[in-house]
Amino acid sequence: xxxxxxxxxxxxxxxxxxxxxxxxxxxxxxxxxxxxxxxxxxxxxxxxxxxxxxxxxxxxxxxxxxxxxxxxxxxxxxxxxxxxxxxxxxxxxxxxxxxxxxxxxxxxxxxxxxxxxxxxxxxxxxxxxxxxxxxxxxxxxxxxxxxxxxxxxxxxxxxxxxxxxxxxxxxxxxxxxxxxxxxxxxxxxxxxxxxxxxxxxxxxxxxxxxxxxxxxxxxxxxxxxxxxxxxxx
Amino acid sequence: xxxxxxxxxxxxxxxxxxxxxxxxxxxxxxxxxxxxxxxxxxxxxxxxxxxxxxxxxxxxxxxxxxxxxxxxxxxxxxxxxxxxxxxxxxxxxxxxxxxxxxxxxxxxxxxxxxxxxxxxxxxxxxxxxxxxxxxxxxxxxxxxxxxxxxxxxxxxxxxxxxxxxxxxxxxxxxxxxxxxxxxxxxxxxxxxxxxxxxxxxxxxxxxxxxxxxxxxxxxxxxxxxxxxxxxxxxxxxxxxxxxxxxxxxxxxxxxxxxxxxxxxxxxxxxxxxxxxxxxxxxxxxxxxxxxxxxxxxxxxxxxxxxxxxxxxxxxxxxxxxxxxxxxxxxxxxxxxxxxxxxxxxxxxxxxxxxxxxxxxxxxxxxxxxxxxxxxxxxxxxxxxxxxxxxxxxxxxxxxxxxxxxxxxxxxxxxxxxxxxxxxxxxxxxxxxxxxxxxxxxxxxxxxxxxxxxxxxxxxxxxxxxxxxxxxxxxxxxxxxxxxxxxxxxxxxxxxxxxxxxxxxxxxxxxxxxxxxxxxxxxxxxxxxxxxxxxxxxxxxxxxxxxxxxxxxxxxxxxxxxxxxxxxxxxxxxxxxxxxxxxxxxxxxxxxxxxxxxxxxxxxxxxxxxxxxxxxxxx
Ligand SMILES: Nc1ncnc2c1ncn2[C@@H]1O[C@H](COP(=O)(O)OP(=O)(O)OP(=O)(O)O)[C@@H](O)[C@H]1O
Ligand SMILES: [Mg+2]
Numbered sequence: 001x002x003x004x005x006x007x008x009x010x011x012x013x014x015x016x017x018x019x020x021x022x023x024x025x026x027x028x029x030x031x032x033x034x035x036x037x038x039x040x041x042x043x044x045x046x047x048x049x050x051x052x053x054x055x056x057x058x059x060x061x062x063x064x065x066x067x068x069x070x071x072x073x074x075x076x077x078x079x080x081x082x083x084x085x086x087x088x089x090x091x092x093x094x095x096x097x098x099x100x101x102x103x104x105x106x107x108x109x110x111x112x113x114x115x116x117x118x119x120x121x122x123x124x125x126x127x128x129x130x131x132x133x134x135x136x137x138x139x140x141x142x143x144x145x146x147x148x149x150x151x152x153x154x155x156x157x158x159x160x161x162x163x164x165x166x167x168x169x170x171x172x173x174x175x176x177x178x179x180x181x182x183x184x185x186x187x188x189x190x191x192x193x194x195x196x197x198x199x200x201x202x203x204x205x206x207x208x209x210x211x212x213x214x215x216x217x218x219x220x221x222x223x224x225x226x227x228x229x230x231x232x233x
Numbered sequence: 234x235x236x237x238x239x240x241x242x243x244x245x246x247x248x249x250x251x252x253x254x255x256x257x258x259x260x261x262x263x264x265x266x267x268x269x270x271x272x273x274x275x276x277x278x279x280x281x282x283x284x285x286x287x288x289x290x291x292x293x294x295x296x297x298x299x300x301x302x303x304x305x306x307x308x309x310x311x312x313x314x315x316x317x318x319x320x321x322x323x324x325x326x327x328x329x330x331x332x333x334x335x336x337x338x339x340x341x342x343x344x345x346x347x348x349x350x351x352x353x354x355x356x357x358x359x360x361x362x363x364x365x366x367x368x369x370x371x372x373x374x375x376x377x378x379x380x381x382x383x384x385x386x387x388x389x390x391x392x393x394x395x396x397x398x399x400x401x402x403x404x405x406x407x408x409x410x411x412x413x414x415x416x417x418x419x420x421x422x423x424x425x426x427x428x429x430x431x432x433x434x435x436x437x438x439x440x441x442x443x444x445x446x447x448x449x450x451x452x453x454x455x456x457x458x459x460x461x462x463x464x465x466x467x468x469x470x471x472x473x474x475x476x477x478x479x480x481x482x483x484x485x486x487x488x489x490x491x492x493x494x495x496x497x498x499x500x501x502x503x504x505x506x507x508x509x510x511x512x513x514x515x516x517x518x519x520x521x522x523x524x525x526x527x528x529x530x531x532x533x534x535x536x537x538x539x540x541x542x543x544x545x546x547x548x549x550x551x552x553x554x555x556x557x558x559x560x561x562x563x564x565x566x567x568x569x570x571x572x573x574x575x576x577x578x579x580x581x582x583x584x585x586x587x588x589x590x591x592x593x594x595x596x597x598x599x600x601x602x603x604x605x606x607x608x609x610x611x612x613x614x615x616x617x618x619x620x621x622x623x624x625x626x627x628x629x630x631x632x633x634x635x636x637x638x639x640x641x642x643x644x645x646x647x648x649x650x651x652x653x654x655x656x657x658x659x660x661x662x663x664x665x666x667x668x669x670x671x672x673x674x675x676x677x678x679x680x681x682x683x684x685x686x687x688x689x690x691x692x693x694x695x696x697x698x699x700x701x702x703x704x705x706x707x708x709x710x711x712x713x714x715x716x717x718x719x720x721x722x723x724x725x726x727x728x729x730x731x732x733x734x735x736x737x738x739x740x741x742x743x744x745x746x747x748x749x750x751x752x753x754x755x756x757x758x759x760x761x762x763x764x765x766x767x768x769x770x771x772x773x774x775x776x777x778x779x780x781x782x783x784x785x786x787x788x789x790x791x792x793x794x795x796x797x798x799x800x801x802x803x804x805x806x807x808x809x810x811x812x813x814x815x816x817x818x819x820x821x822x823x824x825x826x827x828x829x830x831x832x833x834x835x836x837x838x839x840x841x842x843x844x845x846x847x848x849x850x851x
Contacts, residue, residue, distance in 0.1 A: 091402065101399070
């Protein structure tokens with residue numbers, strides 16, 4: 001579904017992604033693992049072309065997207081959930097969802113506001129509150145819900161477990177599991193291996209912007225050496 | 234009481250166009266983060282277009298139709314400006330976008346002159362609304378009543394658009410985080426264009442609506458800017474109710490001012506603004522600006538180094554050439570180079586503020602013209618000897634700068650920029666209105682240098698010495714510990730504070746110092762010309778300096794100076810053409826789009842690219 005092939009990305013002169021490749025097969029959840037600053041978020045942004053890739057290719061459903069602007073990539077069905085949430089703090093929950101709205105797309109689930117409120121009951125209660133009045137966990141849910149309003153077939157989920165309470169992490173696990181059962185494909189960036197183990201089929205580990213491991217999650221679990229070498233305890 | 238009510242009603246009616254124009258500005262700023270200086274020009278086009286349409290479309294339908302069509306036409310003009318001029322420079326530093334809008338101002342000024350001629354046009358009366366109605370015995374023009382009724386409807390319609398429609402939601406979302414809006418599948422370019430067109434249409438409507446109360450003339454573009462900025466600052470950037478309330482306050486106050494304090498109407502506006510800002514620094518309904526956009530990465534600044542030997546040699550050679558000018562140059566070239574030198578000093582003083590201090594002052598002419606006027610006033614009214622007047626001019630300008638800086642530095646970013654411009658307009662209007670002292674429009678004349686400086690050659694040397702020393706002092710200060718403190722405050726206020734720098738004090742001193750140097754240039758100017766007129770204080774003069782600094786490049790120290798030479802040279806060529814503003818405007822737009830690093834910066838980059846200059850790594 002998503003094929004990233006030897007991309008290089010820069011911030012100014014800082015070379016952050018180095019010939020990075022990864023595949024996300026349709027219907028699977030792939031965990032992108034790595035330490036702080038390894039380049040996980042940059043990978044997500046590079047797929048979205050929020051950070052422009054200097055070289056290499058990014059294909060989505062066979063189509064080259066690395067020269068498209070972010071909005072066109074989103075329109076093709078790639079949903080992006082940023083790590084720092086970036087809810088529109090002056091807009092209400094409902095208005096945040098309106099921004100994310102895109103017309104139904106063939107081949108992916110068509111989400112309605114009510115379906116999302118079923119998925120995230122907390123948001124339903126707070127539908128007329130402004131983004132800035134929400135708790136961190138609620139904001140995290142809102143970002144996901146907002147992205148789902150665009151009916152994506154692939155979701156780039158950047159560290160959904162970061163800085164939220166354990167209950168919410170638990171809820172995130174359920175949400176991702178449900179998304180998967182609805183047929184969505186997910187690229188999930190994580191530092192928390194346990195979280196990844198609960199939801200992911202495969203894992204890719206990156207270090208200093210280069211891929212150092214890829215395989216199924218079962219293999220990774222069976223290889224504590226790799227884990228110890230590249231992931232924080 | 235009756236009179237009071239009538240005054241309030243007139244004020245409310247006057248608030249109408251002001252509100253529309255301010256709303257448009259606010260809306261455009263919210264989404265695109267551009268303070269559209271050409272907004273006054275759009276307002277002017279609205280007035281002219283409305284006027285022309287009213288000549289051909291008959292009756293009441295024709296009249297109101299003309300207003301609507303004028304709005305649409307200006308919306309279309311805005312659309313074109315956005316697509317042709319702004320779209321290529323959205324990624325450039327935001328100041329370049331401002332310079333691009335200056336270019337647009339110049340182009341529109343000349344196009345208006347070309348199409349509608351230099352005479353002021355008196356607006357036609359609204360058919361069917363010619364007379365007055367008596368309210369509590371006081372005559373109120375019927376058209377005022379019409380405006381009173383229309384404005385709230387327009388305000389509500391706008392409010393509905395912004396709060397209740399998806400477009401409005403997108404606009405508000407983009408105001409907060411446009412990159413995220415893009416990542417959610419919204420085409421931002423389209424949104425920007427739409428908002429720019431809408432904001433422009435509002436300015437155009439404002440211009441056409443005020444026709445029966447005023448008319449159309451070629452100065453209205455600049456004249457509306459100060460009140461509009463004041464309204465936006467008082468109301469709070471991006472707030473519709475704020476703009477409405479502030480427009481009403483300013484207009485009502487203005488009406489009372491005309492009745493009771495006719496000499497000080499303009500000053501009144503500023504007094505209100507200062508009071509509001511003391512209590513609410515971001516306006517009645519405004520919020521603090523969030524600095525820093527997501528995902529914008531600028532190139533790191535080059536470290537400042539002492540000039541290399543080559544540079545020193547080039548500068549020295551240039552100075553020698555200049556010093557020998559009287560030997561080979563004509564009389565005309567002496568006068569021209571004197572002008573250029575003065576302008577270089579003026580631009581360098583702004584460059585210091587902008588480049589080193591990161592303080593974007595849009596009203597630097599206040600200190601340049603201010604210095605000139607201080608000297609001229611001393612000579613005219615107390616018969617001061619030239620030498621004394623010359624010494625006191627920069628001091629006076631510096632003090633004015635300290636006072637204005639004291640108020641403006643409470644704010645940052647665009648608010649700061651708009652305030653500096655508004656204050657410069659205040660000084661201009663003071664000089665303009667206070668004819669007994671300043672000569673008003675007729676200016677002050679017979680301000681000649683002392684006997685020993687009278688000869689053109691001698692004055693040329695005098696200017697050369699003062700201007701070059703001034704520029705060297707500016708450079709020296711920029712490299713002194715004070716300059717570093719200023720730069721630290723620019724780059725990170727918090728870190729600077731943490732290292733014990735009183736950022737506010739440092740900035741205020743820098744503002745005063747730049748004002749002093751601007752005043753010095755003004756003093757050189759007034760004695761070289763023997764006279765001074767209010768146009769030395771105009772917005773256009775401030776813009777000249779800004780354009781020069783940008784042409785030269787903000788990041789390079791030589792920028793201000795090279796830019797000034799370049800600008801004056803080009804102006805000298807262009808001014809021979811009747812429509813030089815048009816050419817100048819197009820040139821500015823071209824430079825902004827083609828060479829966003831300015832002349833010096835682009836030259837440097839070009840040289841690096843072809844390998845003539847070593848790329849300096851870290
Ligand atoms: N806007 C930026 N400008 C410059 N450098 C950046 C920027 N964002 C990230 N970097 C650098 O790029 C590298 C990769 O950062 P990235 O955010 O992709 O890492 P990450 O794996 O997501 O880390 P974390 O787990 O902390 O979120 C880091 O060294 C970081 O310092
Ligand atoms: Mg990250």
